[in-house]
């Protein structure tokens with residue numbers, strides 16, 4: 001078994017959620033903060049306490065538990081041995097079809113590459129189930145979307161402005177055995193060229209704006225300039241018949257931002273109408289003119305927007 005395949009078992013989503021008592025990947029940081037590593041930790045749980053929770057663990061026992069997965073982690077400097085213990089310098093977890101690397105859960109600082117929140121999974125679950133063709137993931141961060149989705153694109157280019165995030169993405173690409181994922185530093189579409197069948201963007205979360213209305217962002221949410229720049233350029237980079245999928249903040253009237261834009265639009269808003277809006281937007285510029293706003297009621301058993309919400 002390859003190291004990547006073994007990591008997908010040892011620190012795979014189900015094992016991690018069960019071990020830490022978390023309900024979803026985004027709940028892992030709180031779950032780690034709320035529980036202590038058992039004094040007599042089962043060997044199968046050692047990789048999770050080391051690589052996900054960030055605890056130092058007994059080196060001989062963890063070496064046995066990690067098996068062939070240890071060598072690439074150590075070679076990348078993601079796990080080091082000190083004083084008879086193994087220490088993880090980053091968080092490593094397998095979600096969906098890939099292994100991904102973030103900064104440790106206890107890392108601080110504005111430049112850190114954070115553990116994913118639900119927005120990453122709203123986007124990932126909204127992607128087409130079919131083979132994707134040429135896929136450009138803008139603002140890829142640690143490359144969660146291409147890695148979690150597995151090798152479904154004939155060509156995948158994943159870009160970000162943040163070089164620290166791209167370094168984490170490169171570690172995930174290597175551990176996942178995904179040389180098809182091409183990483184590049186870029187501001188939105190810079191250097192991407194055209195011909196993409198799918199363009200995706202999980203836009204940065206707007207910083208909490210003290211001047212924003214208490215409940216809803218009316219005309220335009222904070223961070224709107226970047227999102228507008230993205231929508232203005234997106235269609236020019238698509239292949240004929242291509243589509244754009246983005247997770248963004250949206251205004252109370254989400255259509256104001258798209259006046260005059262052609263094609264078929266579906267906005268799947270998953271926050272209640274009275275609250276600040278977040279949504280997955282699907283745009284097919286070459287399709288017949290149509291606009292639909294879908295309200296997605298999230299809850300137990302329905303944690304994310306999915307492809308079927310997008311028509």
Ligand SMILES: C[S@@+](CC[C@H](N)C(=O)[O-])C[C@H]1O[C@@H](n2cnc3c(N)ncnc32)[C@H](O)[C@@H]1O
Pocket residue numbers: 116117119120121123138139140141142143144145159160161162165186187188202203204205226
């Ligand atoms: C919410 S994070 C999404 C990360 C990852 N795609 C995910 O789904 O978890 C937004 C990402 O956009 C990147 N970003 C912000 N401004 C950008 C720009 N102008 N061009 C490219 N990427 C940008 C940030 O560095 C960050 O990694």
